[in-house]
Amino acid sequence: MANDLYNTLGIEKNANEQEIKRAYRRLAREYHPDVNKSAGADEKFKEVQSAYDVLSDPKKRARYDQFGVTDDQAGFGGGGGFEGFSSAGGFEDAFGDIFESFFGGSRGGGRGASQAGEDLRYELSITLEDASKGLKKTIELFYLDLKDGSTRSCAQCNGVGYVEVVQRTILGSVSQRTACPACHGTGGIERQKKKKTLDIQIPAGVETGMKLRVTGEGNIGIGGGPRGDLYVVITVKDHDVFKRNGNDLYLDVPVPLSMAVLGATLRVPTLDGKTDLKVPSGTQPGTRFRLKGKGIKNIKGFGSGDLYVVINVDIPTNLSREEKDCFQKISKIRNDEERLSSVLESLA
Ligand SMILES: [Zn+2]
Structure with a gap:
């Protein structure tokens, strides 16, 4: 079942309330007609609003998840029932209109042939130093785009990829969408594999398994569907010296017995250069010293983690x-x- 309300907001199907709200705010800002004067922004803004209206309401969302259509589309209430249309006169025209509004026009309600382009996944492996500071990276990837020299539109379906057939049954008229026979649902789009390079910004503080979404950089949609997104999936390589736990780093230092006993100043490495650490006399094995703020930056920008220097006492063997x-x-x-x-x- 297609979930185009989720696509509209650019979120996963299991997104939580906060993620929905965040996605909505970001897109509403981006497409607000006061701000964005480009063609189609107004329509996109409305789509974003109605997607949010459904997904932000747990009951409406549950029904949408179950049926694949919104309450309005299903006629559960809010925007329009069947009354007024069952009477004779202008019968088919009326149904044409109502189904147009039920299924939201070219975006489809999950049954049209309109399909979003596929999301792409790009695996990116970075060092702990880069994860700590953030980095700008140029990546190269393959994707599907409009074939060179081809046009977007199929003459029979105007590029939307489906045609609607209204059938009369005993129970009334039923409108059905079927893939356009002329273009087989592609809307006339022929896709071709292409290569592109993209500059992406990896924020400081990323962790293994994090996915960065780059909107609209996936495959081109078919039948008027939107472009997919690109997900950059991060792997932070293990470091030779530092172990990471969340935003904190751990460094094991084997200290000679005499220095644990007598005390010493250690010149310890951090991710940005060396620093002095005073170890008092009588330091026990396993003692941790905290170097505040020398860990990894918080990805949301709230400060940094710490670096813990863990003292291991090196017990001498093979004595002279x-x-x-x-x-x-x-x-x-x-x-x-x-x-x-x-x-x-x-x-x-
Ligand atoms: Zn067609």
Whole structure:
């Protein structure tokens, strides 16, 4: 079942209330007749409004999802019933009009041959540094466009791809849409594979699995349907040094035993250069130090995550004779044997 109200707002079928509202606001701004004087903007604005009217109302939306037509189109109420049209006189003309308004003209109500162009998917793999700062990227992709030298219009259906046939039955007249026999529903469009390059802006803060939608850069529609969209699907490559969790970064640093004991200043890497970190004497293994704001930028622009430096204590192995002597000396001075046995006793 086609879901052209969702297409109209450029959202997924499972979009939540907020996504619907956001899409509506963006498109309403884009196509508002006060702002956008280009041909067709006015009509697009109305489409956006009526799509929002249905999808923003949970009951209307549920019915639309179930039946594939809006209440108005189905005659459930609001805009127009059958009364007034069943009487004789101008019968067919009246039905012509009403079905035109039921099915919203060339956009179709899901049963016309009009079809949106397919959405395209482009996989883009970027580094953690790029994800952190955002980047402008030129991509090259194949898509389907109007064939060179061909025109958009089929003479029989005027390019919409369908014809309407009104049939009289015992129950009244039924209008049916069928694919135009002349152009087989394509509206006269012949499509051809083409290549294009696009500059896309990847915002700072993207994560693996995020999809960036580039409106109208998919395949051309058939039968008067709109162009599809392009989805750029992001993969952020694993980093050799930093692990990411949301907008926070983690860095494991193996610190030599003596420095964990005595304290030290570490020159640690961050995504934008090195910085000093003071590790106090007696730092325990697993201690985390937070470098505020040194993580990844929030994609919505609210600040940045942090960088956590996790201290691993590097316990020496393969000691030389001299080193062994030193440790034995420390052990004796600290009375380690006795301290250990009293610890173990307290555990028993
Ligand atoms: Zn045709």
